[in-house]
Amino acid sequence: MCAREAPAVSAENLWKTYGRERVLRGVSLAVPAHASVAILGPNGSGKTTLLRVLAGASRPSRGRVRVHGEDPSATPGARRRIGFVTHEPMLYGGLSVLENLGLLATLYDLPDGRARAEAVCDLVGIQRRSDPVRALSRGVQQRAALARALLHAPAVLLLDEPFTGLDPEGAEGVLRILQRFCREGGTIVLTTHSASEALGVAETGTVLAGGAMSPPRPLAGMHAEDVRTWYRECVGADR
Amino acid sequence: MALIWKDLLIEARTRELVTSMSLVAFLVLVILSLALGPSPQLAAAAAPGILWVTVAFAATLGLARAHTLEQERQALQGVLLTPCSRATLYLGKFGANLCLVLALQAVAVGAFAVLFTGEVVRRAAWLALPLGLGAIGFTAVGTLLGAMTAATRLREVLLPILLLPVVLPAIILSLAGIGAVLEGAAFSELARSLKLLGAFDIIFLILGTWLFEFVVEE
Numbered sequence: 208m209c210a211r212e213a214p215a216v217s218a219e220n221l222w223k224t225y226g227r228e229r230v231l232r233g234v235s236l237a238v239p240a241h242a243s244v245a246i247l248g249p250n251g252s253g254k255t256t257l258l259r260v261l262a263g264a265s266r267p268s269r270g271r272v273r274v275h276g277e278d279p280s281a282t283p284g285a286r287r288r289i290g291f292v293t294h295e296p297m298l299y300g301g302l303s304v305l306e307n308l309g310l311l312a313t314l315y316d317l318p319d320g321r322a323r324a325e326a327v328c329d330l331v332g333i334q335r336r337s338d339p340v341r342a343l344s345r346g347v348q349q350r351a352a353l354a355r356a357l358l359h360a361p362a363v364l365l366l367d368e369p370f371t372g373l374d375p376e377g378a379e380g381v382l383r384i385l386q387r388f389c390r391e392g393g394t395i396v397l398t399t400h401s402a403s404e405a406l407g408v409a410e411t412g413t414v415l416a417g418g419a420m421s422p423p424r425p426l427a428g429m430h431a432e433d434v435r436t437w438y439r440e441c442v443g444a445d446r
Numbered sequence: 447m448a449l450i451w452k453d454l455l456i457e458a459r460t461r462e463l464v465t466s467m468s469l470v471a472f473l474v475l476v477i478l479s480l481a482l483g484p485s486p487q488l489a490a491a492a493a494p495g496i497l498w499v500t501v502a503f504a505a506t507l508g509l510a511r512a513h514t515l516e517q518e519r520q521a522l523q524g525v526l527l528t529p530c531s532r533a534t535l536y537l538g539k540f541g542a543n544l545c546l547v548l549a550l551q552a553v554a555v556g557a558f559a560v561l562f563t564g565e566v567v568r569r570a571a572w573l574a575l576p577l578g579l580g581a582i583g584f585t586a587v588g589t590l591l592g593a594m595t596a597a598t599r600l601r602e603v604l605l606p607i608l609l610l611p612v613v614l615p616a617i618i619l620s621l622a623g624i625g626a627v628l629e630g631a632a633f634s635e636l637a638r639s640l641k642l643l644g645a646f647d648i649i650f651l652i653l654g655t656w657l658f659e660f661v662v663e664e
Contacts, residue, residue, distance in 0.1 A: 264523060266663070280663075283529035297524030301456035301515070307524075313448040314528035339459075340519065348519075355524060 221270035232418035243395035245409035254398035290356030300341030402434035414441035449538025489562035494624035513596035536658035576623025579643040583616035
């Protein structure tokens, strides 16, 4: 398990509205450095929106986000500390994985971009790194997304259901990478529907339902069925 | 440069945009040549308009598609997560789009020479000034509005509706410049159009670099 230190990710009273729809309603979150937190929640509960706001990809309507003390949407340098994985690989389909990573390495101003791109491809186990991304299977694209997120050696990984579309072997591989990232001092915020995925990666869990978040709860010693029961209680309480 | 290289590499592999834009341009020119008939005088008089109608029509389709590529697999989002400034991203996309529009103009001038009159090829060096400056202004606005409409369902319809009124001054000035070149007018007459075109280009490049952030971010 990861040791706990000062907060790496903090969100205070986050609100996010689209028109009249309130997706996030006063969400607060504090993730210590080197910790891993799983955010569970039903579809449409605001998990993806929350991670987008934490990543600086979307500005909150109200509230404050800090990643290692900086606002990622206002401070470009803060984005170097964040790796973000979603359902989409966020890569150009017409370029190979290596070409995509090479481009991003240039934009991150990494000194040895090509070597770093090769290294993260090795890390996540991508063999077909010279093929166009659009020709790769869903599972390999998801690994490529993880390679993209790890390229610039971020301190914080924000993962939006990173196991979606992966076969059991692929999911196991991604799980090992995340556990290693955490062992090496990284901070993880993960959204998932799966109790077993949450238990595999995170030491703390919280439930986001109806745009509001439950108090965090340690997952140590819990079984998947315990997590599911707790999850149902939180979601039921919200309804 | 990496951002321009990225777009040109994708285009070099697929040839999707250049092929479709060139084909549309050629078809427009064929239709206009049939409509205007074999009269060289009529062709010469209508040349500036024919060139810009062709370029504007084909380039608008190409710009819409160029920005759709950014939305596929949320590729643009991956770039936006880097610390790279939004102004640099705009200039990168503008540079790649400009290469496409200039290539389209070269194809259009070549096809015009074949279908109408070779006069445009003989004066190609001078024509490059009003056409090129017009392309810069057209692309500066098109890149900004293309990014704005890319995520919308009606982007192919919306882009020309928004783009053409805004770039109308650039097109009019470029038309005047092309007319001056083809009529063999004094350089001072051409220079007046070029100065105004240059001012339009600078204004919209500055606006583009400034506004792009608000267009690509929520």
